[in-house]
Amino acid sequence: MTEGAEAQKTHLAWSDVEYYLHSGQDATIPLGSVGQLRIDYVVAHEDIALHVETGPHQRTLRTTIPAIGIDQIHEGGRRMTRLRTTEPALLRDFHDLLCAITERMVVNHRSLEQAFMETVRAWSALLDGPRSLQLEIRLGLIGELAVLRSVAAQPDYDWSTALEAWVGPEGEEHDFALPLFDLEVKTTASEQRRHTIHGTGQLSPTTGRPLWLVSLQLTRGGSAGRTLSQCVAAVREQLAEHAPAHVARFLARVARAGWRAELPDDERWSLRSEPLVLAVDGSLPRLDETMLSALPGELRARLADVRYRIDVTGLPAADTAPIALSDIQLP
Secondary structure, eight states, X not given: OOTGGGTTOOOOOHHHHHHHHHHTOOEEEEEEEETTEEEEEEEETTEEEEEEEOOTTOOOOOOOOTTEEEEEEEETXXXXXXXXXXXXXXXXXXXXXXXXXXHHHHTTOOOHHHHHHHHHHHTHHHHHSOSSSOHHHHHHHHHHHHHHHHHHTSTTOOHHHHHHHXXXXXXXXXXXXXXXXEEEEEEEOSSSOEEEEESSSTTSOOTTSOEEEEEEEEEEOGGGSBOHHHHHHHHHHHHHHHOGGGHHHHHHHHHXXXXXXXXOOOOOEEESXXXXXXXXXXXXXXXXXXXXXXXXXXXXXXXXXXXEEEEOTTOOOOTTOOGGGSOOOOO
């Protein structure tokens, strides 16, 4: 495709970007121009960026937004301003931001600074709460559906038992309460197995019941990946075939978790690595209520919310993990 053919293009489909990211191909796609100043969308090294040529009297763009990085580069004798995100997990949302900035420059003839500031102001509500369903929630729901499928596929259980055990959306302490043990599922898009733990009870076993932690790592999967909506549809189909009486209950639970069929959902995911199953015992990094109970009563009462992150990268998998967790795949 020639540069002239792309001159009026201000948007790039995410599916095209996802193809380059998944295949590892670098690409520079012209997205029109402002006067004689060119605008390029660049995919390189599993990252995306917008390169905007800087005029001779144009001042340097700056921002205090932590998730956006801005620097000056030189390409082919041109001085360019590069916009990129410092949060790889937000690539999909950042793509939409770049397209919105480009449209303001090309269609509305704004400078880069004007287009950037107008877009940020217009998106302020979305930046405080992401565009549809927060990434952590989307990934978490995909992970729980993968474990739900794995449990239901085992000979000792069935879809009815698996769905009954899935209590996370009901606000219970752990995601699954199976007959003999409990499960907590954590899913991340990071290269490290770092997970956010909510409260002191999330990694605290119930008296007399073993607790297992399932750590899942996802990566953007290109055309071979699965969207959250596809995972929901796949589980619904299995329930309709094997336990039709529970379809309504399943849909109610994914809705309670935040999923809606009408929400934008074009991010495809696949497993980055083999799932890691860990026993929640003394070898697992965690906080529990006994650690905080040593504080004076008044101080403990003032700790209204406890949230922390653990890193289980490199920990060895449990030798005797439940058989129900032996074949975890995205639905």
